[in-house]
Amino acid sequence: MFFTATTLFIGSCTHDVPVKPELPSDDIRLVVPSNFPQPVYNFSSNTLTKEGFILGRKLFYETRLSRDNTISCGSCHQQFAAFAHFEHKVSHGIDGLFGNRNSPGLFNLLWQTNFMWDGGVNHIEVQPLAPITNPVEMDESMNNVVSKLKADPLYKKMFIDAFGNDTINSQRVFKAMAQFMGMFTSSNSRYDKYMRGEPEGTMSAEELNGLNLVRQKCTPCHAEPLFTDNTYRNNGLLFDPILNDAGRMNITMLQSDSMKIKVPSLRNVGLTGLYMHDGRFNTLQQVLNHYSTGIVHNSTLDPLLATGIPLTTQEKSDIVRFLETLNDYELITDERFADPNF
Amino acid sequence: MLYLLNGMGFYLIFCKFIEEKLRTMIMKTHTKFLSVIFFAAAFAVVSCKKDPVEEPPVPEFGSIAIEFENMVGDSVLELNSDDNYAINGDTFTVTMFKYYISNIKLASANGTFTEPESYHLIDQSVPGSFTFTIDNIPVGDYTGISFMIGVDSTRNVSGVQTGALDPANGMFWSWSSGYIMAKFEGTSPQSGGSSHNLIYHTGGFSGVNSVLRTVGPSFNGAIANVTKTETPVIHIAADLAEWFVAPANIDFATTYTIHMPGTAAKMIADNYADMFSVEHIHN
Numbered sequence: 001m002f003f004t005a006t007t008l009f010i011g012s013c014t015h016d017v018p019v020k021p022e023l024p025s026d027d028i029r030l031v032v033p034s035n036f037p038q039p040v041y042n043f044s045s046n047t048l049t050k051e052g053f054i055l056g057r058k059l060f061y062e063t064r065l066s067r068d069n070t071i072s073c074g075s076c077h078q079q080f081a082a083f084a085h086f087e088h089k090v091s092h093g094i095d096g097l098f099g100n101r102n103s104p105g106l107f108n109l110l111w112q113t114n115f116m117w118d119g120g121v122n123h124i125e126v127q128p129l130a131p132i133t134n135p136v137e138m139d140e141s142m143n144n145v146v147s148k149l150k151a152d153p154l155y156k157k158m159f160i161d162a163f164g165n166d167t168i169n170s171q172r173v174f175k176a177m178a179q180f181m182g183m184f185t186s187s188n189s190r191y192d193k194y195m196r197g198e199p200e201g202t203m204s205a206e207e208l209n210g211l212n213l214v215r216q217k218c219t220p221c222h223a224e225p226l227f228t229d230n231t232y233r234n235n236g237l238l239f240d241p242i243l244n245d246a247g248r249m250n251i252t253m254l255q256s257d258s259m260k261i262k263v264p265s266l267r268n269v270g271l272t273g274l275y276m277h278d279g280r281f282n283t284l285q286q287v288l289n290h291y292s293t294g295i296v297h298n299s300t301l302d303p304l305l306a307t308g309i310p311l312t313t314q315e316k317s318d319i320v321r322f323l324e325t326l327n328d329y330e331l332i333t334d335e336r337f338a339d340p341n342f
Numbered sequence: 343m344l345y346l347l348n349g350m351g352f353y354l355i356f357c358k359f360i361e362e363k364l365r366t367m368i369m370k371t372h373t374k375f376l377s378v379i380f381f382a383a384a385f386a387v388v389s390c391k392k393d394p395v396e397e398p399p400v401p402e403f404g405s406i407a408i409e410f411e412n413m414v415g416d417s418v419l420e421l422n423s424d425d426n427y428a429i430n431g432d433t434f435t436v437t438m439f440k441y442y443i444s445n446i447k448l449a450s451a452n453g454t455f456t457e458p459e460s461y462h463l464i465d466q467s468v469p470g471s472f473t474f475t476i477d478n479i480p481v482g483d484y485t486g487i488s489f490m491i492g493v494d495s496t497r498n499v500s501g502v503q504t505g506a507l508d509p510a511n512g513m514f515w516s517w518s519s520g521y522i523m524a525k526f527e528g529t530s531p532q533s534g535g536s537s538h539n540l541i542y543h544t545g546g547f548s549g550v551n552s553v554l555r556t557v558g559p560s561f562n563g564a565i566a567n568v569t570k571t572e573t574p575v576i577h578i579a580a581d582l583a584e585w586f587v588a589p590a591n592i593d594f595a596t597t598y599t600i601h602m603p604g605t606a607a608k609m610i611a612d613n614y615a616d617m618f619s620v621e622h623i624h625n
Contacts, residue, residue: 121518
């Protein structure tokens with residue numbers, strides 16, 4: 001009797017937690033680059049798996065997320081443009097309707113505290129809800145999205161693979177998408193390799209001068225290593241009465257936030273044109289001209305820009321040279337992130 | 343049975359373990375502590391060998407059902423009714439009425455029971471949402487209830503949720519993350535809005551913009567007697583008319599659309615904080 005009870009006890013002790021089969025996730029892991037801080041979102045409540053990532057990728061490139069099945073996330077977030085919309089001032093959504101803000105590049109999202117130009121979205125997992133339900137972007141309801149996915153046997157299989165059973169709901173859709181987009185780590189630009197002392201990390205004298213100028217004149221807003229401080233600032237753009245965009249004030253309702261916009265990362269800025277939250281500038285040269293001589297003064301202008309950022313022609317040229325070392329060609333050619341339908 | 347055997351196994355191993363430990367300890371311990379150790383050892387061995395394996399007292403649990411009935415004054419609320427409701431000299435119809443109830447607590451002489459995962463969406467267009475049952479409540483006499491109107495701030499900032507909190511329920515602002523705590527939509531000839539619409543969406547979970555209100559409608563001396571077999575039903579009326587009166591009287595001509603956090607949403611939240619009353623309790 002004693003022996004039996006003991007055996008049972010030991011048995012229950014070692015086997016009462018069912019062992020989850022090991023998933024082949026060897027190439028889908030969260031890797032924090034050695035020159036980066038710890039991420040804001042680390043998948044602690046959303047277990048990262050290869051199957052979850054693959055489902056998220058299919059959803060990212062899924063046109064059925066839109067009302068008329070024509071627009072996917074990838075329509076306005078193109079990999080070759082570091083997931084911005086290449087050469088689009090603003091993007092055209094469903095029925096050819098235009099939004100009023102430039103489609104931003106998507107990378108290093110795990111290090112972002114808030115999303116969208118006005119920071120209105122507070123979590124990576126609920127971010128896709130905004131474009132999916134926006135009437136000028138994808139104009140679809142999550143109930144319809146879930147119904148469409150449930151009708152497709154392939155999705156049924158992919159949800160089982162990713163989450164262990166065939167429940168399809170918006171929570172799983174968004175968690176899978178966070179697994180996919182969260183993996184867009186951009187940390188292999190030539191600048192990064194230079195900073196990590198890697199063999200390919202060579203920089204010319206002009207590029208190094210540009211880096212020093214950015215450190216002197218563009219911080220703390222565009223601080224290394226992420227090249228954004230995740231704040232909202234009025235950077236002295238001329239107010240566009242047609243767009244009539246109050247920026248951060250739309251979210252906080254504070255007059256003091258009028259015309260403030262999230263500081264974007266400078267990473268991949270050579271790939272993500274056009275520039276500014278409304279895509280008003282075509283080139284980086286125009287952006288630098290704005291900061292050196294184009295600042296418009298109004299009550300919420302960032303104090304750091306009160307006198308502009310004086311730059312010589314040579315300095316602007318060196319800064320542009322440096323900014324191009326922030327292009328991450330590994331990000332934009334990574335096969336894991338490509339549209340699986342092609 | 344397996345559980346019992348496992349328990350016995352553990353118990354016997356534990357006794358063996360204590361005896362072994364004590365023997366080694368006694369050999370190693372400084373003499374000054376010996377008497378204490380001997381006493382403890384004697385106690386442990388005796389208690390180990392003499393205590394029979396007893397079933398621990400089993401706490402008893404039951405359930406409570408809560409039923410919400412949406413009203414306008416003394417009338418039962420009817421969506422898309424041909425008859426208009428009257429308030430403040432205006433008339434109105436109702437096309438949508440839904441709200442979150444969360445963080446339910448039930449008070450008894452033995453303490454407070456807090457419902458885990460306490461999120462409920464009451465939706466006038468979904469009769470199945472009017473009543474829900476809370477299980478695993480310790481048996482006893484419950485004399486009070488409190489709950490939050492809305493969804494606590496934590497769940498507004500914790501990523502995508504499911505069940506009552508699924509964003510597919512249309513109660514989550516996509517452009518400015520956060521739950522819409524309550525929705526009323528309808529029409530009024532007095533409304534200054536397009537098509538004479540009335541659209542009141544209240545939200546805002548933090549700081550000065552919070553519309554979260556925790557309320558505790560009185561049982562008025564009644565008791566919900568939870569036993570293992572009997573499930574009392576707490577019947578709560580929710581009076582939509584309270585949205586439009588006290589402390590602020592709402593004029594549909596000027597207040598017809600609320601769809602963001604801020605002063606107007608808070609004004610409505612202050613109004614609807616007293617819309618709930620416990621009508622009766624079935625035991």
